[in-house]
Amino acid sequence: MGNIADTTVLNNGVQMPWLGFGTYKAEGNEVYEAVKTAIEVGYRHIDTAAIYGNEELVGQAIRDSGAARENLFVTTKLWNQDQGYDSTLRAFEESRKRLGLDIIDLYLIHWPGKDKYKETWKAFERLYEEGSVRAIGVSNFQVHHLEDLLKDSNMVPVINQVELHPRLTQQELHQYCREHQIQLESWSPLMKGKLTEQADIVEIAAKYGKTSSQVILRWHLDRGIVTIPKSVTAHRIRENADLFDFELTAEDIERINGLHLDERVGTHPDKLLF
């Protein structure tokens, strides 16, 4: 991908920008300003969730940005306690109202949990069929969740959004998703800023005249992974989008793959049962 608006084509034909803007832990005026700045800088894809408590301000910032709605890609997510058929349809209406958007580009099941995701997925299929969402997907699904879901569903999720960064490279899940035309998307792509001093990344960054964060984000894109770094700091919002004038070599990608330690900053999906 050579520029910020470049897209991947999802398994239902919808185009989704490879680079998105994360909004977790961004609230109040901070999230409003951050989303406006991101759109000004050129981000065309915004990631939020009902649980982030910021859908109203994200929606307001989108409207005030002046960008044409059809040029933006907006993702939101169904929270765990709303899983189930009827409760999903209700929660979706609430998210849509808070965002102030007629159509959501991508709706995700936020976490699999243990026994309601299939019923929930039926409601997602209905939302898709009635045209309320342009695409439906999942988040934090392991291979066993996907295998189980695919056994009885009519639609294959377009996306699986999971924790993924150089300390958690998700190679096996990536392979499974590729085989099933599910686009992998990374959350906490920067491992929340914990890898900026890592020696290999610092050395690679110096070679390209880029920052550590830019090298990490380029590693996601060069592996074919959609990514959604979050920042509420204007110069970092810009920095994280200034990635389209270089590409990593295969050796640099392998070197960063080698940093994998199976280490997480978030909860393991098999441990979050509700």
Ligand SMILES: NC(=O)C1=CN([C@@H]2O[C@H](COP(=O)(O)OP(=O)(O)OC[C@H]3O[C@@H](n4cnc5c(N)ncnc54)[C@H](OP(=O)(O)O)[C@@H]3O)[C@@H](O)[C@H]2O)C=CC1
């Ligand atoms: N589906 C899911 O379960 C989850 C989804 N997500 C989504 O993924 C997005 C990204 O993940 P997130 O957990 O926020 O973590 P990130 O890996 O994107 O890191 C964000 C942190 O890194 C800092 N940062 C951002 N850019 C830079 C930079 N260039 N240099 C140094 N530090 C930087 C930010 O600081 P500052 O803001 O102060 O600039 C912030 O503290 C979320 O915002 C959310 O949209 C996240 C968690 C779970």
Ligand SMILES: O=C1CO[C@H](CO)[C@@H](O)[C@@H]1O
């Ligand atoms: O996206 C996320 C961040 O917020 C939640 C907690 O409040 C996490 O569980 C979730 O994965």
